[in-house]
Amino acid sequence: MPGYRLPAPAGQCIDRQQRVGFTFNGRAYQGYAGDTLAAALLANGVHRVARSFKLHRPRGVWGCGLEEPCALVDVGSGPRRTPNVRATLLPISEGLSVRSVNCWPGPEFDVGAVSGWLAPLLPAGFYYKTFMWPSWRAFEPTIRRMAGFGRIGTEPDPDHYEEIALQPDVLVVGAGIAGLAAAAAAARAGARTVLLGASARLGGQCAWQEDAEAAGLAAAVRAAGVRILTRTTAFGVYDHALVCAHETVTADGAAQLPACVLRERLWKIRARAVIAATGAFERPVLFADNDRPGVMLASAALKFAGAYGVACGRRAVMIANSDAAYAQAARLRAHGIEVAALVDVRPGPHPPTEVPRLLGEVHAVHGARAVAGVSVRTGAGLRHLACDLLLSSGGFAPAVHLHSQAGGRLRFLEESAMFVPDGPAPSLVSVGACAGMFGREAVLAHARAVGEALARECPAPAAAPDGCGRSAPLRPVAGKAFVDLQNDVTSADVALAARENYRSVEHLKRYTTTGMGTDQGKTSNLNALLLMAQLTGQPAAAVGTTRFRPPFAPVSFGALAGRRVGALYRPLRRLPAHAWHESHGAQFEIFGDWVRPVAYPQAGEDLNAAAQREALAVRRQAGLFDGSPLGKLEVYGPDAAEFLDLMYVGTLSNLGIGQARYGLLLNENGTLVDDGIVARLSARRFWVNTTTAGVERTAAAFEEWLQCEYPHLRVLITPVTARWANLTVAGPRAWDWLAAAGLDGALAPGRTRHMSLTDSALDGVPLRVLRASFSGELGYEINLPAERAAWLFERVWAHAAAVRGSLYGIEALQILRTEKGYLHIGTDTDGTTQPQDVGFARGVARKAADFVGRRSLLRPAAQDPERLQLVGLLGVDPTQVLPVGAHIAPGPAPAVSEGHVTSSYRSPELGRGVALALLKAGTRRSGERLTAYHLGRAFAAEVVMPPFIDPTGARLHG
Amino acid sequence: MMQLPCPWCGVRDESEFVCGGASHIVRPGLSASDAEWGSYLFFRDNPKGPLRERWRHAYGCGQWFNLMRDTLTHQVLSVYPMAEPPPAGG
Amino acid sequence: MRYSALALLRGALSGGRSWQPAWRSPEPKAAYDVLIVGGGGHGLASAYYLARNHGVRNVAVLERGWLGGGNTGRNTTIVRSNYLYPESARLYDFSLRLYEGLSRELNFNLMLSQRGLIDLAHSRHDLDSMARWVNSMHMNGIDARLLSREEIAARLPLLDVSPEARYPVLGGFEQPRGGTARHDAVAWGYARAADALGVDIVQNCEVTGFLRGGHGEVTGVTTSRGTIRAQRIGLAAAGHSSVLAALAGFRLPVTSYALQAMVSEPVKPALDAVVLSPGTGAYLSQSDKGEMVIGAGLDLFASYAQRGSFAVLQGVVAATLALFPSFSRLKLLRQWAGNVDVVHDSSPIIGPTPVPELFINCGWGTGGFKAIPAGGWTLAHVLATGRSHPLAEPFQLERFHSGRLIDEAAAAGIAH
Incomplete structure (x- = not known):
């Protein structure tokens, strides 16, 4: 194979003293420190690196950076397995192990290449025209296996990622000479300047040439105090000029890595001004079999020579559609690589050259497995040229991606066939090649002027995009002339799209899949649309480009998620006394964003058995429960009572001090959104309990009403959930227990009333004691400073034996409240439930004044007698627990549902199942026998009106 | 990601704010017709261009304020307190 | 022409020359029986079903950009009918059932993949x-x-x-x-089939205003490509429904x-x-x-x-x-x-507007793709007959006044 190493000074980026061993498809190779995988493979003569997406054609290295469409590999194994890594960007490291993608058994011989024989049957979009009988699903699995490149890992990523925000004055993206000049000028003018460079070295394409001016600029940037981030690529410009960039911190694939490394870093940069200096991508020339291993971009061959000291072949032929090819040829020769001929596809005049020049076009590429020669159609007939390297130099496409993302417009430079920025974008100015400027002196002068102007907050001088010289129009090419190498889109495919009227540039992209691969069309989009323009006789500017969307280059999900993974993804909240519950046998479960005891199982008990025992203990003796997550707000101010009357279905302004009342909250659409107890602490201060899940939205809704609709009311709303723990004791012996624990006798049932709130204290710790009950038993909800929660649990628990008290968790709480028929918002209600559906019709009627959502209760839908209403259900078989979610219907499915079971438990008190349900016209149907269906099973039940126990509520009073 | 100017705290990232939708929607009383009530609840101008809306600096000072913003470009055109009428020309 | 494996073979043998345009790019005529504003999935499906189900073929679809370029081309391609309420279930399952036969009906592989x-x-x-x-x-x-x-x-x-x-x-x-279906193919399949039935699909044609008759009814539109008259007009321009409604002088419960x-x-x-x-x-x-x-x-x-x-x-x-x-x-x-x-209840609006002879299909929220066949079918029905399709009856603008919302998201506590 043709690749080999050149002598120094070629190879600016490698250290020839340091050999590095790696394996490719299981074979061992050696390279030098500093090599990319692509360079090392080329130096080892490996020209077949992967197989293409659709036709499984063998492919070699085509580019030298992120534009690479072909040379994709899977890196590593186990948890660090990484798919679809571009060989042109991956530095080699000792022990690196990579595999080719999309081929089996390997890129040399690939079974999938059979699809290549069928290529004529597989034009663009062929799958839209067949595979319809019997159904797509019959073909899909096979086609899916053929598609896709690498394989994803199966284990969690062991590495981590971080995110840093910066706010410099000036951000310069790109560390080629234009970016260096702009950054140095900005910093010298006093701006805090950040410079992003995609590679490890400054200077862009000058970094691997002996270029004193570039080296001087790099030194100037450092001297000026510019903050330099290397190996960092800006991938997106988002709203209000947020630039997001991605830094590779630890290269993939090194065999010797700690268990966890910082792999990548995400930079979020908000600069006052952004300068794009992102350069340009080389545009390939189109000819048949331009995908043969051994065909590559001329700029890539130059970089491999200069940066890595790798000659990609022994005898090159250059296909030129640009003056740049002449300089490229000269530089290749300077590296000692023979350039057998320069084939210029353009009519004259042409620059002078020492290379033998032919005028003509490629007729055919020879060599079955790799390039062995090329025949050129000239005015004097066909000419055969032997070569092992065919270089494509078709001019350049400015990297206008960031400019476009920032909202900048483009215009088309006819002579060079390139799109360039049409003036600056809002808050982003392009310099250098990405601005369409290619002459070094002009670029440097412009970049300096832009850097200095933006640093001084002056308007930036306009760019003078002059292009890179003349290029001949692109014409359709017969044979397998690939426009998009990764997705196997040929010139004929573009012609087919034109013929079938997929002529809009977006249709072209979507129908042929041009530019939709991992290279995002860096070397194909422009050629595709130029071809379409030719085929349809339109100017290229009229065809236009597809939208440039982020990311500019693929970004790992890990870097985007940053630290929002594992336990740090939506972190859970723990109870103030979490450890105390843990040491007392709690079984925890996640409820919303809280971790809470669901039960305290004893030896041999499962969750159900524990909950039954705990619930019964509350009914018979007393139970101790941690209710700390219950939502708590303090509403304070001279107009607090008036405000709460506007918020709640009920009236709260007539509460006496120390009194408490249950209230429902609606949204303006009349839907029940929260409930809870409101107590009056003083004339101007209320204690508001909300549901655990609802406290944030309730506080937000209160604030919105207060600030936006009722700004004249003098009220302050303070969320205090986290400040107050809540220890609840419930059961007939609740007070005995608390009295034993030393609580003030003034709290005794005879001296306080159900639904009252009393401020008390124990050992100097303030207690806010609410007599209320979600269990139907005598209940004390003791609120106290969160940091004393464990102390009070310990204090109360020490006296449990005296009353045979028990701890109880959420599951027992649910049993108790279901027995009592107390609704649970979001379980027994949904987004359609209104107060009249849950027994509050009279409460609404009694109140004369307006409140949030009231008018909605007067609409026809609210008056519908067929609404779903909350009722009780008793299974006809008392041993059955009706399944939650079972639907009540006149017959088995399919049928018209009349409602569904919302809560259902075995009641230990009654020794039978009890359930709540939302039922059509439910309150009128008491006593009716009906059937609930669950997954095909039928359950006979009777409608009853809850509660199932203690209908008079006598137990609440102790 | 936008940056919004909180009148009390200055310019902050969008993620600190909550949008409350169009501003200056007048709430009718209980005597409103179903049609008036439905219009108040649901029907909006929803322009492609400048829109007066209200935002809350939820993860900051907690205050609501009015903002005029272009819904196509996301450019912030003006900011004014909750209680104030919309500026002329909007 | 019919698409098939044989057609592909013919294409291979002819070097691609046997393929025909999937649809024409006609100049708009001065008048049509029905205009559909919006060349996305819903608009194209509406035009197709107008022609196929109702024999109304003098129809144009006016698209501001390129057909299928709105939400039809920007979604996650999911199809499903897992709804709680019978009203929604009937509509979306009708849609899914249409999808199930659509590749063969349209002779265009939509790659419906009912993978669960x-x-x-x-x-x-x-x-x-x-x-x-x-x-x-x-x-x-x-x-x-x-x-x-x-x-x-x-x-x-x-x-x-x-x-x-x-x-x-x-x-x-x-x-x-x-499962999923190939989103672009849905637009293209309907476009090709509607075009074959005589529907004019006019791309790069932005509606800039509505013409009104003596009774306030719409009689046509002004566009970037001239004035086009019609007896009835259907709006199917998700994302821009409010903008068009404003041009016609009414508001929608849409953000x-x-x-x-x-x-x-x-x-x-x-x-x-x-x-x-x-x-x-x-x-x-x-x-x-x-x-x-x-x-x-x-x-x-x-x-x-x-x-x-x-x-x-x-x-x-x-x-x-x-x-x-x-x-x-x-x-x-x-x-x-x-x-x-x-819209507040995340359910669609398919039916008449306050403007006579102007009908709308909008409000699909985040779930319009899966509803394309049903949305097109029901809009075509009301455009052809003047009466709402039974499946669409619950999904009228009136519900925002009566309070009869069909709020799947709230009921399930789940976003669409």
């Missing part, structure tokens, strides 16, 4: 909600089954089902007939939001179902090309910008990794946003 759509339950409350959901679907005559944690682990081998997960998987449910989506680079098959996690908000599937197609939430402020907030994107990626931790080393390839019409 799985909703994950992350808590016991979720399990209860999903039991209700599955039973609802059974009542509505729609396929659904509850899945155990073990069944889900077997179906989704890369899903983190460990008890330590932040969002542990306790079970879930599946609609086996749910336009940006809805983001993204794809990863293509990898070999690793996910063979559509997965939704209501708890984290993530939903994803793997395309036939091998890309992971991931849906995001709404950017919760009005926007016509067709680009999303980076913070929302990060949240969605984090949600994805919470479910599939090994996707961390997979790379994001493309991201985009569509403009969706969001």
Whole structure:
């Protein structure tokens, strides 16, 4: 194979003293420190690196950076397995192990290449025209296996990622000479300047040439105090000029890595001004079999020579559609690589050259497995040229991606066939090649002027995009002339799209899949649309480009998620006394964003058995429960009572001090959104309990009403959930227990009333004691400073034996409240439930004044007698627990549902199942026998009106 | 990601704010017709261009304020307190 | 011409010259019986069904940009009919049933892949909600089954089902007939079939105003390509419904939001179902090309910008990794946003507007793609007959005054 190493000074980026061993498809190779995988493979003569997406054609290295469409590999194994890594960007490291993608058994011989024989049957979009009988699903699995490149890992990523925000004055993206000049000028003018460079070295394409001016600029940037981030690529410009960039911190694939490394870093940069200096991508020339291993971009061959000291072949032929090819040829020769001929596809005049020049076009590429020669159609007939390297130099496409993302417009430079920025974008100015400027002196002068102007907050001088010289129009090419190498889109495919009227540039992209691969069309989009323009006789500017969307280059999900993974993804909240519950046998479960005891199982008990025992203990003796997550707000101010009357279905302004009342909250659409107890602490201060899940939205809704609709009311709303723990004791012996624990006798049932709130204290710790009950038993909800929660649990628990008290968790709480028929918002209600559906019709009627959502209760839908209403259900078989979610219907499915079971438990008190349900016209149907269906099973039940126990509520009073 | 100017705290990232939708929607009383009530609840101008809306600096000072913003470009055109009428020309 | 394996062979033998344009690019005529504004899936389907079901062929579809370029080309390609309420279930299952025969009817492979759509339950409350959901679907005559944690682990081998997960998987449910279809193909298939029936599809034609008759009725439109008259006009321009309504002089209960989506680079098959996690908000599937197609939430402020907030994107990626931790080393390839019409109850509006002879199909929120066949069918019906299709009767503008909302999201506690 043709690749080999050149002598120094070629190879600016490698250290020839340091050999590095790696394996490719299981074979061992050696390279030098500093090599990319692509360079090392080329130096080892490996020209077949992967197989293409659709036709499984063998492919070699085509580019030298992120534009690479072909040379994709899977890196590593186990948890660090990484798919679809571009060989042109991956530095080699000792022990690196990579595999080719999309081929089996390997890129040399690939079974999938059979699809290549069928290529004529597989034009663009062929799958839209067949595979319809019997159904797509019959073909899909096979086609899916053929598609896709690498394989994803199966284990969690062991590495981590971080995110840093910066706010410099000036951000310069790109560390080629234009970016260096702009950054140095900005910093010298006093701006805090950040410079992003995609590679490890400054200077862009000058970094691997002996270029004193570039080296001087790099030194100037450092001297000026510019903050330099290397190996960092800006991938997106988002709203209000947020630039997001991605830094590779630890290269993939090194065999010797700690268990966890910082792999990548995400930079979020908000600069006052952004300068794009992102350069340009080389545009390939189109000819048949331009995908043969051994065909590559001329700029890539130059970089491999200069940066890595790798000659990609022994005898090159250059296909030129640009003056740049002449300089490229000269530089290749300077590296000692023979350039057998320069084939210029353009009519004259042409620059002078020492290379033998032919005028003509490629007729055919020879060599079955790799390039062995090329025949050129000239005015004097066909000419055969032997070569092992065919270089494509078709001019350049400015990297206008960031400019476009920032909202900048483009215009088309006819002579060079390139799109360039049409003036600056809002808050982003392009310099250098990405601005369409290619002459070094002009670029440097412009970049300096832009850097200095933006640093001084002056308007930036306009760019003078002059292009890179003349290029001949692109014409359709017969044979397998690939426009998009990764997705196997040929010139004929573009012609087919034109013929079938997929002529809009977006249709072209979507129908042929041009530019939709991992290279995002860096070397194909422009050629595709130029071809379409030719085929349809339109100017290229009229065809236009597809939208440039982020990311500019693929970004790992890990870097985007940053630290929002594992336990740090939506972190859970723990109870103030979490450890105390843990040491007392709690079984925890996640409820919303809280971790809470669901039960305290004893030896041999499962969750159900524990909950039954705990619930019964509350009914018979007393139970101790941690209710700390219950939502708590303090509403304070001279107009607090008036405000709460506007918020709640009920009236709260007539509460006496120390009194408490249950209230429902609606949204303006009349839907029940929260409930809870409101107590009056003083004339101007209320204690508001909300549901655990609802406290944030309730506080937000209160604030919105207060600030936006009722700004004249003098009220302050303070969320205090986290400040107050809540220890609840419930059961007939609740007070005995608390009295034993030393609580003030003034709290005794005879001296306080159900639904009252009393401020008390124990050992100097303030207690806010609410007599209320979600269990139907005598209940004390003791609120106290969160940091004393464990102390009070310990204090109360020490006296449990005296009353045979028990701890109880959420599951027992649910049993108790279901027995009592107390609704649970979001379980027994949904987004359609209104107060009249849950027994509050009279409460609404009694109140004369307006409140949030009231008018909605007067609409026809609210008056519908067929609404779903909350009722009780008793299974006809008392041993059955009706399944939650079972639907009540006149017959088995399919049928018209009349409602569904919302809560259902075995009641230990009654020794039978009890359930709540939302039922059509439910309150009128008491006593009716009906059937609930669950997954095909039928359950006979009777409608009853809850509660199932203690209908008079006598137990609440102790 | 936008940056919004909180009148009390200055310019902050969008993620600190909550949008409350169009501003200056007048709430009718209980005597409103179903049609008036439905219009108040649901029907909006929803322009492609400048829109007066209200935002809350939820993860900051907690205050609501009015903002005029272009819904196509996301450019912030003006900011004014909750209680104030919309500026002329909007 | 008919598409088939034989046609491909003929194409191969003719060097591609046997292929015909999929649709014409006609100049608009001065007048049509019916105009459809909006050349996305819903508009094209409406035109097709007007011609096919009602014999109304003197129809033009006016598209501001390129056909299929709105939300039809910017979604996560999911099709499903897993709805709670009979009204929604009937409409969306009708749509899914149309999809099931559509590739052959249109003679265009839409790549309908009914690989199953799985909703994950992350808590016991979720399990209860999903039991209700599955039973609802059974009542509505729609396929659904509850899945155990073990069944889900077997179906989704890369899903983190460990008890330590932040969002542990306790079970879930599946609609086996749910899946994906190739979004562009839906637009192209309808366009080609409608064109074959004589419908004029006019691209790059922006409607700039409505012409009105003596009784206030619409009689035509002014466009960037001239005035076009019509007896009836249907609007199917999701994302821009309010803009067109404003031109016609009325308001809609709609706010336009940006809805983001993204794809990863293509990898070999690793996910063979559509997965939704209501708890984290993530939903994803793997395309036939091998890309992971991931849906995001709404950017919760009005926007016509067709680009999303980076913070929302990060949240969605984090949600994805919470479910599939090994996707961390997979790379994001493309991201985009569509403009969706969001109405309070996340249900559509299909029927008359306050303006006589002007009808609308809008308000699909984040779920319009799966409804394209039904949306087109029912809009065509009202355009042809002047009466709402029975399936569309519950989905009228009137419900925003009567309060008869059909709020699936609120009922299920789940975003669409």
